[in-house]
Amino acid sequence: MKIVYYSGTGNTEKMAKLIGEGVQLSGSDVELVEVSNITKEELLKEEVLILGSPACGVESIEETVMEPLIDSLEGEINGKKVALFGSYSWGQGEWMEDWEDKMKSYGADIIVNSLILLEDPFGNEDECREFGKAIIEYVK
Template identity: 30%
Template structure:
């Protein structure tokens, strides 16, 4: 068995949670273990216990992280994630100027903390279509294949 990955996400309408579930499915298909937690159910210190971290958030307002992610995001500054594989994903709305900016903010934070960004951020408009569902599963598979 390969290492264990952690998926942490914030979801208001269920779209980001669905994306997280599909990515988790891909991680399992690739032979790794996965723990999946809502942002409100995880302590930031847990990130250091995993070989792979995937953070997911929808973009709120004009390109912001959701309110429920803000404390966690700030608490991340206390971490050293050097050598930990990471990626970010989220649901977006292309009608906004800063489409999926929450994903970009998460990738920047992970990088600043020394994490290895192994995939480009995955941005899905609203709920994933059937083709995008396959893309999400492949994202999970690719995360494991590029990480271990």
């Protein structure tokens, strides 16, 4: 399993690591990949797209690398299993709702409730691990 994320100040990256722990605890291999280091073609080889982005811009996913990659998935992910997560600070989680809606409009199957956390995942480590475990339980 690859966990593909963007993180400006480390919060979403910490979530990715904890989610990875949950994936490993469920018996799957995991690789954390910063979004700049993967192509669309490599991403599409994955059984599940596990994707993380903080709220950036004005209630948007990260706009220079993550958003173009996501937009390029239109027409390519019908029926694809997807799990989304990320950190935010001051909004109501609107960026994640919009991200889910976009993925669904591309035909993706959101297999677990998206995980959003306010800033640092400190105190919510188990929630992150459970998210990782839930993904693996779904695909087993």
